[in-house]
Amino acid sequence: xxxxxxxxxxxxxxxxxLRLKNPVTVASGTFGYGTEYAHVxxxxxxxxxxxKALTMNPRPGNPPxxxxxxxxxxxxxxxxxxxGIDRFFSExxxxxxxxxxxxxxxxxxLAGQTIEEFEQLIDHLExxxxxxxxxxxxxxxxxxxxxxxxxxxxxxxRELVIATRKxxxxxxxxxxxxxxxxxxxxxxxxxxxxxxxxxxxxxFPAMAIDAQSRRPVLNTIAGGLSGPAIKPIALRxxxxxxxxxxxxxxxxxxxxxxxxxxxxxxxxxxxxxxGTANFVNPNAxxxxxxxxxxxxxxHCVDRVEQLIGGLQV
Amino acid sequence: xxxxxPAQHTLHHTGSIVEVQQLAPLIWAHxxxxxxxxxxxxxxxxxxxxxxxxxxxxxRRPFSVLDANPRDGTFRIxxxxxxxxxxxxxxxxxxxxxxxxxPLGSAFNVPRANKRLLMxxxxxGMVPLYFLAKKLFESRRGIEVDYWFGARDAEEIYLLDDxxxxxxxxxxxxxxxGFEKRGxxxxxxxxxxSPNLVLxxxxxxxLREVQRITxxxxxxxxxxLESFMGCGLGACLGCVLNTTDAxxxxxxTEGPVFDLHRLELGP
Numbered sequence: 070x071x072x073x074x075x076x077x078x079x080x081x082x083x084x085x086x087l088r089l090k091n092p093v094t095v096a097s098g099t100f101g102y103g104t105e106y107a108h109v110x111x112x113x114x115x116x117x118x119x120x121k122a123l124t125m126n127p128r129p130g131n132p133p134x135x136x137x138x139x140x141x142x143x144x145x146x147x148x149x150x151x152x153g154i155d156r157f158f159s160e161x162x163x164x165x166x167x168x169x170x171x172x173x174x175x176x177x178x179l180a181g182q183t184i185e186e187f188e189q190l191i192d193h194l195e196x197x198x199x200x201x202x203x204x205x206x207x208x209x210x211x212x213x214x215x216x217x218x219x220x221x222x223x224x225x226x227r228e229l230v231i232a233t234r235k236x237x238x239x240x241x242x243x244x245x246x247x248x249x250x251x252x253x254x255x256x257x258x259x260x261x262x263x264x265x266x267x268x269x270x271x272x273f274p275a276m277a278i279d280a281q282s283r284r285p286v287l288n289t290i291a292g293g294l295s296g297p298a299i300k301p302i303a304l305r306x307x308x309x310x311x312x313x314x315x316x317x318x319x320x321x322x323x324x325x326x327x328x329x330x331x332x333x334x335x336x337x338x339x340x341x342x343x344g345t346a347n348f349v350n351p352n353a354x355x356x357x358x359x360x361x362x363x364x365x366x367x368h369c370v371d372r373v374e375q376l377i378g379g380l381q382v
Numbered sequence: 383x384x385x386x387x388p389a390q391h392t393l394h395h396t397g398s399i400v401e402v403q404q405l406a407p408l409i410w411a412h413x414x415x416x417x418x419x420x421x422x423x424x425x426x427x428x429x430x431x432x433x434x435x436x437x438x439x440x441x442r443r444p445f446s447v448l449d450a451n452p453r454d455g456t457f458r459i460x461x462x463x464x465x466x467x468x469x470x471x472x473x474x475x476x477x478x479x480x481x482x483x484x485p486l487g488s489a490f491n492v493p494r495a496n497k498r499l500l501m502x503x504x505x506x507g508m509v510p511l512y513f514l515a516k517k518l519f520e521s522r523r524g525i526e527v528d529y530w531f532g533a534r535d536a537e538e539i540y541l542l543d544d545x546x547x548x549x550x551x552x553x554x555x556x557x558x559x560g561f562e563k564r565g566x567x568x569x570x571x572x573x574x575x576s577p578n579l580v581l582x583x584x585x586x587x588x589l590r591e592v593q594r595i596t597x598x599x600x601x602x603x604x605x606x607l608e609s610f611m612g613c614g615l616g617a618c619l620g621c622v623l624n625t626t627d628a629x630x631x632x633x634x635t636e637g638p639v640f641d642l643h644r645l646e647l648g649p
Contacts, residue, residue, distance in 0.1 A: 098618070105617035108393040109483070121617075129629050136610050136620035141437040143612070147619050150630065297437045325437070348613040349432065349440055351394055351483065 078365040079372040082339050084317050085240040085265035087201060089174050089340055091116035092373060093358045096321050096344035097178035097204060098122060098147065102161035103168050109351040113171035114358065119342060122180040122206050125189050127153035137277050137286040142296030143345055144277055146289040149180050154193050165199035175199055180206040184232050191236045202239050205229065208246030208271035220246035223258055230262035240265035247273055252306045253313035260314045268319045269310060270303045296345040297323045304336050311337025311378060325353065327360020337378040392418060399478045400456055405540045408463045410472055411448060414480050417455030423447050424489035425514035426606050426639040429459060430614035432481040439467045444611050446509040449516055462506045483614050488639045490514050490581055490604060500577035501529045502567055502592050504584020505538060510606045511583055512541060519548035526550040528575065532567030536560020571595045582642065590647045597643060605642040609633040
């Protein structure tokens, strides 16, 4: 790629009131708080970083085994292990500030067990300029309470979005569970309740069995399936939801390369997240970004936003 | 848009396989050429290797380093064929490209005062201890190493000639009748002597026994552990083990070398 070519494509995308410098972000839980990949690539190249889920108190997470490989995918059952809000501020926030100051949009992923906990998290995070938006994690399959309950109960989800929307000027993004009958309907519900954007999809509840030992591979028996195995389903869900809502969508689910990312943009996503890909190829987000730019040049696309929802049916 | 990855981001490397050795029916050693890793890896550390460009298998696989030669920029990994990933790796040939993250994780640390070491290896758990025995011999620190190498079958005990050059004693133990000592390596704890420090690596069942025995004998012990692993960089929190004093710790970052007495290895 030449320097001259690099200036030709406008990679920035609008996400509600935010403008991301490019549509490539990393999914929550796959990138820590932005420091872990420091020796692999420069995270200031990213359009956005979705931070590891936060709860008010530290959470130890689930007992091992927590992950395993499946056909073209992986299961995880981390259980929202995180340092809690106080240690986030003392240990993690300075690095988020550093990345944010380089023009990367920082999304805090909030994993409250109650509406009150979501509200407390936002109250705390409003005090830092290192966070630009909130992603409500209502779809983690790996915790007993909270999490999925919100994502699957329309009344609770509506209450949560309305309650959090009142507390902040920053965008509220809802991360939807694929474990519903009609994900587009959940998206419409969130939009009507005041959500500024949607992330989809989270992982699918799934399991693996070790036939030799006749035991489940994961300690929690079931975990969340991610990776290329779920990409076609994620793509369909993004497409259907984009048809039904007018708020922007951050698309994710098995995106491994630039071609995958372009497919999600065409299906209607305004931005994309790589997740499992970051484990396979830690340079994947940067390669996606460069591939996206090359595609735009090749197809005479001046602004990457022209691709969004550009599927020709 | 910035077009180059800054030079200080040095854990992700590409290189090539330069030699493929089959040491036993299911045991292979691949010599890889990646000078940055060869120059900086310490015993106990690992590389996280991509097996295919495709998605079967999808995730990288961690491999402990067997030895390294900074002068020619090569190092070896040793593995046992246990699944689809390692089966594919038996098809690798000299000249094939490799994509590795490394060196990753913590290394064995042998304080100056320790002059008498006991190494307890089980199966391919011999790998980091082989590297350590070699490095200690080359350091000429006058450290005596007793190396106990246990495996189910005698054919899974290899590289003994190398170990004999570097160690005070090398004791192979197998559950078949291949060697003088028959059984499990932990059956012979009464012959382990009085080491200053015990270093171990092997299957969890063996580590559990080593943990119990060294606790009873009041020996300090460090072990290199393994786990299913995701990113290898500390982000995904997939590879944790439980500790007695600090909750879950990551095998890829706080480990793989742990004070064995801090670990909850289960019943």
